[in-house]
Amino acid sequence: MAFTQPALGAPALWRVADSDTEIHIFGTLHILSDGMNWLSPEARVAFMDADALIVELSGEEIDRAGPLFTTAGKLPEGQTLRSLVGSGIYNDVERLSRKLGLPANHFMENTPWFTGLSLSVIGLVKAGYNPASGADKFFIAQAEGMAKPVFGLETAVQQVALFQNLTVQQEKALLIDTLKQNAQIDVHFAAMQAAWLEGNTTELDHILNDALKIAPGLREQMLTTRNRDWAGKLMQVLDKPGKFFVAVGAGHLTGSDSLILMLEGMGAPPARIE
Known part of the structure; x- marks a missing residue:
């Protein structure tokens, strides 16, 4: 995508600044x-x-993430996905695997969380979406081409640990949600992209984060705690002179526990740019 092409919409953008620092915060979708x-x-x-x-x-941590997630997504010897989630859910996994062109038992030795993530990505690719076209990857590629420094708020190890620390109940809930969403993946993702392009953060919170309510503690672990940590790091950035552009998943910028409200609570309220 060239910088000169007209945009289809205006995804949400915020600005927070002090006397010598300016930070813009942009919500991304990882697949478009x-x-x-x-x-x-x-x-x-x-x-x-x-x-x-x-x-x-x-970019370096993204490259590390794939192998780490694949390794962490393998079950210990002697365990199977069927034994963890039950035959009913596992049979649904087999049916969806076949539908997506995979062997029925493709995920037999994988954890529920890895299975859910994989089915989501493969389903989106089959539906015509491109993981390489995500907004965050676009910004990283542009920054690297301009020799602009790129800093990560997390590491690949930290992101893998988020999933490794889920309970079996939380993993099952996420997998079930994936199986439900895949039945209408075109409708679901089209609605997500439309809300994102319109900058409709209320609708995005509903679409992106409602799934985190399906198991106790899931939203706190996957969203709230991370937003609080990121807000603390951005407060440290505000202590440094300069201009910074922050691009993180749009789901982190919506709802009552958003990164935006966390910054506001720390005394640095970002202003929405209309």
Whole structure:
């Protein structure tokens, strides 16, 4: 996507600043339709003017993530996915695997969380979405091409640990939600992209984060605690002179426990750029 192409919409963008520091915060989707022109003029200018890019994972950490997730997603010898989630859920996994062109028993030796993540990504690819076209990856590629520093808020090890620390109940809930969503994946993701392009954070919170209510403690672990940690790190960035562009998953910028409200609670309220 070229910087000069007109945007289809204006995903949400915020600004927080003090006397010598300016931070713009942009909510991304990690997977998008190919060829979508989503970069608004305001976001383009904010990114171009920034001295550094801040993302969830730097390019190096993204490269590390794949092998780490694959290894962590393997069950210990003697355990099976069927034994953890039961025959009913496992049979649904087999049916969806066949539908997506995989062997029925493809995930037999994988954890429920890894199975759910994999089925989601494969389902989106089959539906025509491209994992390489995500907004965060776009910003990272542009920053690297401009020799603009890129900093990550987390490491790949930390992100893998998020899933490794889930309870079996939480893992099962996420897998069940994946199986339900896949039945209407086109409708679900089209609605997500539309809300994102419109900057509709209320609808995005509903679409992206309602699934985290399906098991006790899930939203706290996967969203709230991380937002609080990121807000603390951005408060430290505010102590440094310069201009920074932050691009993180749009779900982190919505709801009552958003990164935006966390920063406000710490005394640095970001202003929405309309």
